[in-house]
Amino acid sequence: MSENAEQIWQWNGVLGAKWVAEQESLDAQLAPMSQLLAEAAGAQPGDHVLDVGCGCGATTLALAQAVGVTGQVVGVDVSTPMLARAAQRLAGLPRPPELVQADAQTAALGEARFDRIVSRFGVMFFSDPAQAFANLARALRPGGRLAFVCWRAASENPWAHVPLSVALRHVPQPAPGDPHAPGPFAFADAARTGAMLEAAGFRAVRAEPSDGDMSLGGARTLDEAAAFATRNGPAGRLLRDAAPEVIARIEAELRVALAPCLTPTGVHMPYAVWVVTATR
Ligand SMILES: C[S@@+](CC[C@H](N)C(=O)[O-])C[C@H]1O[C@@H](n2cnc3c(N)ncnc32)[C@H](O)[C@@H]1O
Numbered sequence: 001m002s003e004n005a006e007q008i009w010q011w012n013g014v015l016g017a018k019w020v021a022e023q024e025s026l027d028a029q030l031a032p033m034s035q036l037l038a039e040a041a042g043a044q045p046g047d048h049v050l051d052v053g054c055g056c057g058a059t060t061l062a063l064a065q066a067v068g069v070t071g072q073v074v075g076v077d078v079s080t081p082m083l084a085r086a087a088q089r090l091a092g093l094p095r096p097p098e099l100v101q102a103d104a105q106t107a108a109l110g111e112a113r114f115d116r117i118v119s120r121f122g123v124m125f126f127s128d129p130a131q132a133f134a135n136l137a138r139a140l141r142p143g144g145r146l147a148f149v150c151w152r153a154a155s156e157n158p159w160a161h162v163p164l165s166v167a168l169r170h171v172p173q174p175a176p177g178d179p180h181a182p183g184p185f186a187f188a189d190a191a192r193t194g195a196m197l198e199a200a201g202f203r204a205v206r207a208e209p210s211d212g213d214m215s216l217g218g219a220r221t222l223d224e225a226a227a228f229a230t231r232n233g234p235a236g237r238l239l240r241d242a243a244p245e246v247i248a249r250i251e252a253e254l255r256v257a258l259a260p261c262l263t264p265t266g267v268h269m270p271y272a273v274w275v276v277t278a279t280r
Helices: 005-012 014-021 023-041 058-067 080-090 129-139 158-167 190-199 222-231 233-238 244-257
Strands: 048-052 072-077 098-101 114-120 140-151 203-215 266-279
Touching (some): 014 023, 014 080, 023 058, 023 114, 023 140, 023 203, 023 266, 048 058, 048 129, 058 072, 058 114, 072 080, 080 098, 129 140, 129 190, 158 233, 158 244, 190 203, 222 244, 222 266
Parallel strands (some): 072 098
Antiparallel strands (some): 140 266, 203 266
């Protein structure tokens, strides 16, 4: 059984289904980080690029456009439903990316095959990140560039901690887990991430903090934002099995808590990420 069996199960089950159902909302939310990633990766026409944890393919599509018909993009992911959505979106491109269903921690991805390896929030779910980054380093050509975005701590990301604190008024607090366990905030500690990358063979490792404003799931109204916040992020995970009447009470409180975030263009909240780059 794969070391990432638990994550593979989740991304082929409840998480994969959710990311497919919410693909447009999540892509709207994550659009600013796509831009950060594109700038950090700097993909050029003709490049060979690996998109790790490519999911439903938003960044894979953007990379395919950046590298053009002389380049090649490969998206690797463990999730059957998310790769199926990516395939739908990528069909018809002049040189469609290759989509590979595999665990990026251990899969044979080729030796020095890629000019760039990129990821939008797809590298924080490895059971053994040291093994995974060593595997990715092998697939990158000497001098090639690694670029990914990952979340800083939940406490720095109100889109995560505001809905969670409202939810915790209504459901029991789970026992605290390992902060470095696979999950969205596993790489919040940039010093630890940097040390891991260096040990895996990367050099010139940099983690730049980036702060900005993002749409909360593309929500235009407080109703949409409150509903999105109870389905997604740390609150969504906590409320997965909550009764509809409990969710309704939490949504009512969230409409109040999120009211200051309502703007003429929708509901916006601050985000805090690391933009991590490194060279092989
Ligand atoms: C938070 S989602 C991000 C998806 C996509 N990059 C995006 O920004 O929309 C994390 C992705 O990583 C994938 N993933 C998790 N563990 C993985 C692994 N070991 N190998 C490859 N992909 C993995 C999941 O299936 C999921 O698609």
